Amino acid sequence: MGRNSCRYKHASSAEQGRAIASRRRFIHAAGGTGLVLAAALAAVTGADAQRAGGGRGQQDAPTGTPGGPIYTPPSPAMNISGVWWTQSYNPKIQVLGGDLPLNEKGSAQYARNMGALKDGTLKDEARHLCVPDGVPRILGNPYPFQIIQTPGRVTFVYELNHVIRPIPLDKPQVSAEELEVALYYSGHSVAHWEGYTLVIETAGFNEKTFLDATGAPHSDAMTTIERIKKLNGTTLEDVITITDPEMFTKPWSSRFVYELHPEVRLEDYVCGEKHRDISKVQGVVVPK
């Protein structure tokens, strides 16, 4: 009977067993034990903080009582809440300082992916079935997203495919066992502040996503570190470093930049429906 309509990935212990068996290495859990620098940063009132917080963010004036439900950033530079939107889109991920450092296996996999996407034997499920794009592909998507800061957590809510990344602050990564068996499109993330930079460490990715729209590959051994900071009151930067020895000869990085859009409200997103006009985002080609 069809009572349980959606069969989610955790449903099958057999699948989990295969997932464990297929992993050849222990993923080193990215630690999330960064110190809280809030107190020190709160004392910083120099030009950097002014520059970083000078914009008209929608949550520049948090209210609430200490210990209450509303998070009050200790510095405008650490208030990254709001709706952000990239100004440009590139189907191919841009590697800082060069090209993808693919190893032999990575080169072969990339070639296979490109060929199969072209001849249709491989579907880009993120676009056709609207499953999550995964990290880092979601970082470059041409739809707006919202960052929500609450006590002890930063949550990324993307309009595209209504992807949600809830990221605990100053908490340890989930257990090594969970990283082995509960493989997520968006991985498992933890974060901490280093100065005015939010550092997000992620592991436990599934292998169902590409790194970009061209089919750049990764394995489930991939780990990522994102360094997110405000460049000024209305601009946010996310520099992500990707480590995946199964596909690449060395770690590499890519950079994404977003503008604050307090006038934008995220919209519902259901696959196959008409969605927001993204034609103004540079690089977007809307298929005819």
Next chain:
Amino acid sequence: MTRSALLLGMIFGGLAWPMLAVSETGPAQTIPDFSGGWDRIGDLLETFEAIPGHPGAGPLLVDPLHPHVNQSRDLTWAPALDNPILKAETLAKLRPIAEAEIRGIPHIKDEGHCQPSGVPGLLNVRGGLIELLQTPAQVTIIHPVDQQVRRIYLDVPHSQNPGHTWYGESVGHYEGGDTLVVDTIGLNDKTQTDRFGTPHSDQMRVVERYRVAGDHQTLEVQFTVDDPGAFTMPWSARVRFRARPANFTEQICAENNRFVGLVFDGGKATTSVYTPTAGKPDF
């Protein structure tokens, strides 16, 4: 009392809320704390309860002749169809769904289609903890089942042309230190009103009151549905939750949405149920 007066009573019940709105000059407002995860409690975890002592109309309830019993073989979701809230045309659409249920052919919930559950349906989603993310100007409600998200904008009026969307347009305000009041309009007519598959129209308006207990252990949501396109009168119901540590898992419906056996969907019994797909990608 007129329909609109009833609704205004729900929205502005208690103190006049503009006085409570956050402002730099006004008195500080106590904001209730909805943090953490919330797990449904009650006898039937996917359907609405009548509000004890409520004098007005109530929700559709399980037909006592065809009970639904958790953890048993009695999993029928058949409503008692004599509830006076049902307009004739709504009853005409609901009756075949109920009759199929009684024959052992279940109907598909919205989230079974990998579609949003809408309002108030999101309160009925099973399989994870609901969370309310509170920020100064917004409350964002998230549910891990298919990563559902709806947004409530605080202390602002509705827009002039909200259109019709899956979760509609929600505005809200805090009241009395323990309650969040949410007024939702602009819903589409594609979602089910309740666990029985009762249809509604795009005229539906829902006013919800989220009230957290003083010990932060329980959350009760009382709400009123007003939809002259589907119901003869406004009706009210409640759902209850208990506090749990937040645990937001990633549950992606579309990656493997499949059905085994016969289901009742789109007005007929079928073994084929669609999942939304994009024939042409957006970019």
